[in-house]
Amino acid sequence: xxxxDQHNTSRLTAVxxxxxxxxxxxxxxxxxxxxxxxxxxxxxxxNAGHSVVxxxxxxxxxxxxxxxxxxxxxxxxxxxxxxxxxxxxxELDGLAGKGVDTSxxxxxxxxxVVLPYHKVEDGLREDLLERGSAPSQTKIGTTRRGIGPAxxxxxxxxxxxxVRDLARADSLRERIDLALxxxxxxxxxxxxxxxxxxxxxxxxxxxxxxxxxLGPMVKDTTQFLHHQLVLGKSLLFEGANGSLxxxxxxxxxxxxxxxxxxxxxxxxxxVPASRLQRIVGVMKAYSTRVGSGPMPTELMGGADDAxxxxxxxxxxxxxxxxxxxRRVGWLDLVALRYSAxxxxxxxxxxxxxxxxxxxxxxxxxxxxxINGEKTPFFTPxxxxxxxxxxxxxxxxxxxxxxxxxxxxxxxxxxxxxxIDFIEKTVGVPADIISVGPGREQTIGL
Numbered sequence: 001x002x003x004x005d006q007h008n009t010s011r012l013t014a015v016x017x018x019x020x021x022x023x024x025x026x027x028x029x030x031x032x033x034x035x036x037x038x039x040x041x042x043x044x045x046x047n048a049g050h051s052v053v054x055x056x057x058x059x060x061x062x063x064x065x066x067x068x069x070x071x072x073x074x075x076x077x078x079x080x081x082x083x084x085x086x087x088x089x090x091e092l093d094g095l096a097g098k099g100v101d102t103s104x105x106x107x108x109x110x111x112x113v114v115l116p117y118h119k120v121e122d123g124l125r126e127d128l129l130e131r132g133s134a135p136s137q138t139k140i141g142t143t144r145r146g147i148g149p150a151x152x153x154x155x156x157x158x159x160x161x162x163v164r165d166l167a168r169a170d171s172l173r174e175r176i177d178l179a180l181x182x183x184x185x186x187x188x189x190x191x192x193x194x195x196x197x198x199x200x201x202x203x204x205x206x207x208x209x210x211x212x213x214l215g216p217m218v219k220d221t222t223q224f225l226h227h228q229l230v231l232g233k234s235l236l237f238e239g240a241n242g243s244l245x246x247x248x249x250x251x252x253x254x255x256x257x258x259x260x261x262x263x264x265x266x267x268x269x270x271v272p273a274s275r276l277q278r279i280v281g282v283m284k285a286y287s288t289r290v291g292s293g294p295m296p297t298e299l300m301g302g303a304d305d306a307x308x309x310x311x312x313x314x315x316x317x318x319x320x321x322x323x324x325x326r327r328v329g330w331l332d333l334v335a336l337r338y339s340a341x342x343x344x345x346x347x348x349x350x351x352x353x354x355x356x357x358x359x360x361x362x363x364x365x366x367x368x369x370i371n372g373e374k375t376p377f378f379t380p381x382x383x384x385x386x387x388x389x390x391x392x393x394x395x396x397x398x399x400x401x402x403x404x405x406x407x408x409x410x411x412x413x414x415x416x417x418x419i420d421f422i423e424k425t426v427g428v429p430a431d432i433i434s435v436g437p438g439r440e441q442t443i444g445l
Contacts, residue, residue, distance in 0.1 A: 011036070011234035012271070013278040014262050015349075017242035018339035020251075020289040022319070022326060023282040024351030024434060026052045029066040029238045031432070031442060032280070037233035038074035039067025040225065042268030043258040044240030045082040045114055045150065047143040053437040057098065063088050064095070064105060065238050071101050074228075076221055079110035080258065080268020081240075082150040083163060085210040087114075107214060108221040109164035112154045115176070115207070116197035117183060118146030120190045125149075142291065143319075151247075151257035153179065163218055166211025173204045222270030229271070237265050237276075243339040244380070251382045254293025262343045281345035281428065283336055285353045285418070286311055286362075287329040290319055294386040297329035297365045315355040330363040330392060333425045338378035340428050347431035350422065353415065354435045359397030362418065365390040366425060395421065403436045408443050 013032060017023040030052045033039050046062045053059075054069055061068070063083060065075040077083065092102050122144045142148060153160040159179030165172045177200050180187070187198055196202040228235060239260055244250045246260040258264065265273045289295045299308035308328040311317065317326040339345070356362055367376045368388040379385050398412040405411050408419075411433075419430050433443040 010229045010232055010275075011278075012237070012276045013235070013280065014237040014239065014265060014273075014276050015280045015282060016239040016262055016343050016345070017260065018244075018281040018283045018336055018343070018345070018348075019242045019287055019332075020244045020293075020295070021242035022288055022290065022317075023242060023284050024349070025239065025282045026061060026066045027351065027434060027437065027439070027442075028280060028282050028349045028432060029236065030054070030069060031439060032236055033067035033070050033073060035234070036067070036073070036236040038076055038225075038228055039065040039236045039238055040076040040078055040221075040269055040271075041065045041081055041238050041240065042078045043080045043260055043264045044256065045145060045147045046084045046087045047145045047147045047241075047256065051437075054439060056438075058437075059095070059098070059100075062091060064091055064102070067236065067238070068095065068102060068105060069100060072104065074104045074106055075102075076106045076225065076269075077108055077111060078221055078225075078269040079108040080264060081108070082112045082114050082147055082154070082258075083107070084114040084145065085163075085166065085207070085214060089210060089213055105217050106219050106221055106224060107163060107217045109162065109218050110220070110222075111163045112150055113161040113163060113166065113207075114146045114150045115161060115179075115203065116146075116194070117180065117187060117203075118149040118153070119144060120187055120193055120197065121149040121183060122146045124186060124190055148257040156182075161207070163211075163214070166207050167215060167218075169204065169208055172207055173200065176200045176203055176207070225269060225271050229275075235271070237262075237269070237271075239264070243343060244335060249342050249380055251293050251380050251385055254291065254382050261339075276344075279344050279346045280349050280431065281336075281340055281343060281347070282349045282351060283339075284315075284351050285331060285356055286315075287332050287335075288315075288317055288326040289329075290324055290326050294382055294388070295327055295329055295332075296334075296368060296385065296388045296390045297332045297392075298327055299329050311355055315352050330365060330390070331422070332365045332390070333422065334365055334368055334376065334378045336422075336426050337376075338380075340426050345428050348422070348426065348428050349432035349434065350419065350430045351434040353418075353433060354402050354441075356397060356415075356418075357401050357403075358399055361394055362397050363392045363394050364421065364425075366393050367391040403441060405435050406443060408433065411443075
């Protein structure tokens with residue numbers, strides 16, 4: 001059988017966030033992983049956090065793909081991820097302590113490494129922006145995990161460190177020496193930093209030690225994944241962050257440092273995105289955002305504060321990685337149409353619908369008003385988006401607790417009308433509806 005024909009026996013699915021992250025991708029990936037042979041992470045770093053509840057136990061995953069919770073499946077960290085190796089070891093040990101088999105983890109030898117000085121640089125940049133004349137307009141609101149600086153070094157090339165370098169003492173030391181030399185004047189301004197984090201010799205030794213620990217799982221993941229395709233295996237691609245935080249297509253400059261949308265699969269894994277047969281766009285029943293940047297439907301001030309607090313507490317809207325409270329707003333269908341368009345979404349996964357149980361009224365944004373003109377189109381430019389006022393449509397809420405619903409027909413009529421309105425406006429069917437954090441609390445699988 002020709003190689004191209006062999007490839008056609010594989011099934012490729014992508015799960016992508018359609019908002020500003022925290023949409024519930026971890027649960028959806030966990031559910032879909034049962035029908036795939038491998039789960040592949042293609043972007044981001046330890047700044048992302050996926051929460052999955054299995055048998056009443058909550059697992060918080062940051063670097064390791066959610067599919068690790070299924071024994072016997074490969075969990076692949078692709079070349080597009082930036083990896084904090086010590087956080088990865090910490091996560092592995094934590095999962096092992098809960099009885100999770102992590103032997104299926106595969107780590108790309110070409111993934112770039114987040115080193116301690118990247119975190120120092122990240123913090124310095126945020127502190128500098130925060131001290132600016134208009135902090136709300138300049139501070140990015142990063143997690144200070146070193147993600148942006150690591151991606152910047154990847155683009156700068158010469159002083160960047162990749163996973164494969166953790167096993168090559170001579171070239172590793174050269175790269176760290178160069179990186180510290182280039183960043184020297186900036187890093188010297190840092191206060192309270194552990195000296196060994198900026199000492200080339202000490203840092204090289206730490207890198208070699210952690211590299212030895214991770215060594216058995218390091219592979220050329222591009223070749224590994226294409227071999228899986230030759231074998232007819234099915235792959236599930238797991239995106240981190242959300243589409244509106246994409247470095248090219250998100251609300252720049254308030255974005256992350258990587259390609260979060262489906263086109264990032266090609267660069268982040270070596271598997272062409274054109275091979276995808278199913279693209280699941282994950283969205284909450286409302287909007288949330290962490291950090292700075294415009295959010296047209298944000299609930300702020302007066303009675304809106306009480307609504308935001310109610311949603312935040314019911315939805316447990318606190319960052320998996322940082323614990324920061326998330327900003328909350330009504331559902332923005334303008335942004336969702338945009339995300340569906342740039343990702344080629346074939347089906348929606350609607351999460352957190354249960355949070356609205358007991359609401360008399362809910363609202364959705366169907367258009368923006370910018371400089372007095374109404375538009376149905378989303379603008380990813382932060383300056384323009386900051387001027388957008390949401391055009392809201394009110395809908396009747398529902399009183400009933402829906403956590404026990406297992407079929408769409410079981411949902412209250414007003415909940416069904418809400419879903420129907422989303423599908424009609426976005427132009428994509430809701431294939432999956434989550435009514436609670438547990439695996440079993442799902443409609444549509």
